[in-house]
Amino acid sequence: MHILITGAAGMIGRKLTERLIVDRALGAQPIEKLTLIDIVAPARPVGFSDHVKIRAADLADPGVAEKAISERPDVIFHLAGVVSGEAETEFEKGYRVNLDGGRALLEAIRLAGDGYLPKVVFSSSMAVFGAPFPEAIPDDFNLTPLTSYGTQKAIIELLLADYTRRGFLEGVGIRLPSIVVRPGKPNKAASGFFSGIIREPLNGEEAILPVSDSVLHWHASPRSAVGFLIHGAGLTRKQLGDRVNLMMPGVCCTVGEQIEALRRVAGDKVVARIRRAPDPLVQRIVAGWPSRFDPKRALALGFTAEATFDDIIRAHIEDELGGKIAD
Numbered sequence: 001m002h003i004l005i006t007g008a009a010g011m012i013g014r015k016l017t018e019r020l021i022v023d024r025a026l027g028a029q030p031i032e033k034l035t036l037i038d039i040v041a042p043a044r045p046v047g048f049s050d051h052v053k054i055r056a057a058d059l060a061d062p063g064v065a066e067k068a069i070s071e072r073p074d075v076i077f078h079l080a081g082v083v084s085g086e087a088e089t090e091f092e093k094g095y096r097v098n099l100d101g102g103r104a105l106l107e108a109i110r111l112a113g114d115g116y117l118p119k120v121v122f123s124s125s126m127a128v129f130g131a132p133f134p135e136a137i138p139d140d141f142n143l144t145p146l147t148s149y150g151t152q153k154a155i156i157e158l159l160l161a162d163y164t165r166r167g168f169l170e171g172v173g174i175r176l177p178s179i180v181v182r183p184g185k186p187n188k189a190a191s192g193f194f195s196g197i198i199r200e201p202l203n204g205e206e207a208i209l210p211v212s213d214s215v216l217h218w219h220a221s222p223r224s225a226v227g228f229l230i231h232g233a234g235l236t237r238k239q240l241g242d243r244v245n246l247m248m249p250g251v252c253c254t255v256g257e258q259i260e261a262l263r264r265v266a267g268d269k270v271v272a273r274i275r276r277a278p279d280p281l282v283q284r285i286v287a288g289w290p291s292r293f294d295p296k297r298a299l300a301l302g303f304t305a306e307a308t309f310d311d312i313i314r315a316h317i318e319d320e321l322g323g324k325i326a327d
Contacts, residue, residue: 125149232246
C-alpha cells in the first residue's frame with residue numbers, strides 16, 4: 001500500500017506518520033511506501049527511509065497536486081491547512097491553502113482517470129457549524145460557519161462528498177474537535193489556548209487564558225485524532241452511506257472544568273501558572289463555535305475518544321513528558 005500525507009510536517013501529520021511507521025500496516029494491508037508533503041519538508045521518519053518520499057511543496061501551486069498523486073497512492077490523508085486564527089487574520093492565505101490547495105488535490109485525482117479511485121481522508125473541523133445551535137449538534141446540522149476557516153473547511157467537505165458521489169474517489173471527512181494538548185510551541189489557532197493552559201503550566205511556564213472560565217468546548221487528544229484518521233481510512237462506502245462527513249466524539253467541558261482537571265492531575269502549584277488576559281478577537285471567534293455534539297454516527301461506526309479531560313491530560317503527560325511534570 002502507498003500512502004500520501006499532505007500537511008505531514010504538522011503536529012497531527014507527524015504523529016500519524018509515527019503511528020503508521022510503528023504499525024507498518026493500514027487495516028490488513030502492509031504499508032510499502034509513504035509520500036510526505038508539506039510547505040516545509042517533513043522530517044524523514046526513522047526506520048522507513050528506503051520507502052519514503054519527502055517533498056516541500058504548496059498544493060495550490062500549478063502542477064504540485066498532479067505530481068503528488070502521479071504514483072497513484074492508495075490512501076491520501078489530506079491534513080494540509082492554515083489554522084483558524086491565521087485563516088481569519090490572513091484572508092487570502094487561508095483561502096489559498098485551505099480551499100485552493102484542497103480543490104487542486106481533488107481535481108488532480110479526478111483528472112488522473114483510468115480507474116484510479118483512492119481513499120481520501122480529510123481533516124475537517126467542527127468550525128463548519130455556526131450558531132444558533134441546539135443543545136447537542138447532530139451530524140446533519142446546517143453548515144453555517146461563522147469564520148473564514150470554517151467556510152473553507154465546509155467547502156472542501158461539500159466537494160469531497162460530490163467527488164465521492166460522482167465516483168472520482170472514496171472520501172471521508174473527519175470533523176475534529178479541538179485537539180488538546182498540542183505539544184511544542186503555540187500556533188496561530190484561535191483555539192490554541194485550550195492546549196496552552198495545560199501544556200505551559202505542566203512545563204513550568206506561565207499560560208495566558210484569553211477567554212472566561214465559562215467557555216464550553218469539545219476536545220480530544222492528539223492520540224485520538226490519529227486514531228480517528230486511521231479508523232476513517234478503513235470505512236467502506238457502504239458503511240458511510242451518502243453522508244461522508246462525520247463529527248468525531250470528544251469530551252465536552254468548560255475552561256473552568258479543564259483547569260480543575262489539571263488541578264486533580266498536577267496540583268495547585270501548576271494551576272497557579274495560568275494568567276487571565278482577555279482577548280476580544282479570540283473571544284469573538286470562539287463564541288461562534290459549537291460546544292456540544294451528538295456524534296452517534298461516528299460512535300456507531302466504531303470511533304472512540306477519551307472519556308474525561310483528566311484522561312486527555314494524562315495522555316499528554318505520557319506521550320510528551322515521559323510521565324513527568326515540571327516543578
